[in-house]
Amino acid sequence: MKKKFEYNEIVEIVNSSNPKLKEAINKKGYIAGDAFDENTGKWIYAVFIFDNEIVYSCDEDNLKSTGEYFQEDEY
Known part of the structure; x- marks a missing residue:
């Protein structure tokens, strides 16, 4: 299955039923890593939140993608 997001792509966390993500909803960060979950058939992403x-x-x-990419010298 093709990945939806790329490394260093800036994304926003837009929703989740996971209580651990509640504080991060509507926050932006970048894709720092990914893994394919063979049990669910979905990609899981490690997202570093800027705030x-x-x-x-x-x-x-x-x-949700912002269409931008993180550059280390920008942070």
């Missing part, structure tokens, strides 16, 4: 500098594990359904 609180925490990495969250997100399903691709929880994310």
